Amino acid sequence: MRFPQKMMYTSVMCAMMTTLVGCNDDDNTVAVVEPPQQLAPTTHYRVYPYLQNPTEDAITIMWLSEDDQAVTVSVDGVGEFKSQPMMAKDLNYSPAEVAYIHGEKNFGKIFADLEQDQAPTLPYQHRIRVTGLQADTQYTYRVGSDQAEPFVAQFKTAPLPQSRSAINFVVMADMETEPESTQKTVAWAANATALGGWKLASDPSTYQRQYLVDQTQGYQQTLKYAASLAPRLWLIAGDLVEKGGRQLDWDEFWRHAAGGWGQLASSTPILPVLGNHENYWHPSEGGYSAAAARRAYDKWQSYFELPDNGASDPRHQERYYRVDYGPVSFIHLDSSNGDDSDPAKDTNLSLNGHEAQVPDFNVGSEQWRWAERQLADARSKGQIIFVQWHHMAYGTGVHSLISGTAGIANNQDSQSGLAMRVYHELMRQYGVTAVFSGHNELLETVTLDGVHYWDVGIAGDGLRGPGYVPTTDYVPFDLLPEQAQATHWSAHGDANEVWQGSRLVAGGKHYGFLHVKVEPSTAGQYRVIFEPRYSLPVSNAKGQATGEFSQEIYDHVIQVNVAAK
Secondary structure (H helix, E strand, O other): OOOOOOOOOOOOOOOOOOOEEOOOOOOOEEEOOOOOOOOOOOOOEEEEEEEEOOOOOOEEEEEEEOOOOOOEEEEOOOEEEEOOOEEOOOOOOOHHHHHHHOOOOOOOOOOOOOOOOOOOOOOEEEEEEEOOOOOOOEEEEEEOOOOOOOEEEEEEOOOOHHHOOOEEEEEEOOOOEOHHHOOOOOEOOOEOHHHOOOOOOEOHHHOOOEOOOOHHHHHHHHHHHHHHOOOOEEEEOOOOEOOOOOHHHHHHHHHHHOEOOEOHHHOOOEEEOOOHHHHOOOOOOOOOOHHHHHHHHHHHHHHOOOOOOOOOOHHHOOOOEEEEEOOEEEEEOOOOEOOOOOHHHOOOOOOOHHHHOOOEOOOOOHHHHHHHHHHHHHHHOOOEEEEEEEEOOOOOEHHHOEEOOOOHHHOEEOOOOHHHHHHHHHHHHOOOOEEEEEOOOOEEEEEEOOEEEEEEOOOOOOOOOOEEOOOEOOOHHHHOOHHHHHHOEEHHHHOOOEEEOOEEEEOOOOOEEEEEEEEEOOOOEEEEEEEEEEEEEEEOOOOOEEEEEEEEEOOOEEEEEEEOO
16 A cells, blocks of 8 residues: 655745734745546555544544455554454445546546446445544554555644643635536636726626636645645535535545545544535436435445534434534534525525435524534633534625525525524624634625634635626625624635736635634633635736646734633
């Protein structure tokens, strides 16, 4: 088993002296490294080892292999463990997926080593729970430690709550991976300020403009930039894949996260929540059918080991959960489905939550009662609280329209995030520092009653602006509360593009993520710093991408002080 050489990238640092600061480093260009087009044929891995379920004294190492051979894992200073592989029966392929693999449009060459018309075999899942660890301690682990070339990586355990340790983490959403992302660029409209228009409007002359690199390259750069910051955790606020019931889309996700294109998940535990796309698509029963949602959930459960939530329905496990990590409590909710009988209380009018066994999130539901208990408990223990769900509650994108079936051209959306506003009073009452979401596929933030709401849906799919041009130019800014309007910031509206001839040199909408730092300050307080970061494609005099990227920070770094308990 061969472990590919890890790439190192230079971190961008910015001094933060005030409550709201920013920086833009011009000398931080990194060259693109051409990734292998498939996993090395000498390896037995389908998915390289990755980390799950971190605590102060334990962590889980998971991976998928091509064969059913048990593998020895060693953790320095702890001991050896032997895996017990089990066939991952839910990670199967439809005939349409096999046809894509062998078709002319498989530009990313996923499974390119298969013989004509051959389907990928079912892989075997390995899962090792390593216990007896020390808090806030780094360990080296070796998968295949009895072999000539083991897979080698490191992990770090969670700090104790009372240790006042500093931690950092990254938050992403809406990478929506699929093999079709290679050679697929997205529309990239600019704001209207250059025309003297409103910053949240879009310039009609840019409606058909395409982004400089495709989605595969954009997401690769997002992960390389994130890895350079050595985050302790990797939060994903939904829409990990384009179609949750399509196996190839999951293969593409792990190709980036723990495969031939990158291994951030091998050293950084993933804390995900389900988005609407994780409940989507079935090869014979498409869309958001119950069969599609159940099939997609089976794949979700195959890949993730998340803390028990005590749900009465076993198929609600790993849909919402809590993770305590040092001074921080992360509470993850499933915003996939609400009250099917009331559009104003639902986030997906096409999904029957009862038939699909997707939990309701509304007041009085089992998930709601669980969330309130976790918030109260975390608050009583003096934890800094972050909440993550998929559907942005206070945004200006297409999914911030009023819920309904009339269509976006009539200012209604069947997957509106407005229903999640029902949680705001809980967020305010229990002193939640921030809520992380996606869904609108843009970067924006508002502050309401001290709670910072972030849409971070720019990891690697669309780069939308407000509204949904050219279908509609209506921006639902007026649907935001006045305080949210006053504190609103977005990359589309507030990071104006700066051009030198045909070269974009700063600003604009780009693929990226949110970097969050939690640092102890004085008198029992903590300082929380939100850094929206992006990768800027370097272009030549003709405006063409050169294959290099500059690692940047938007000029909207926010710093807040949070009192413990």
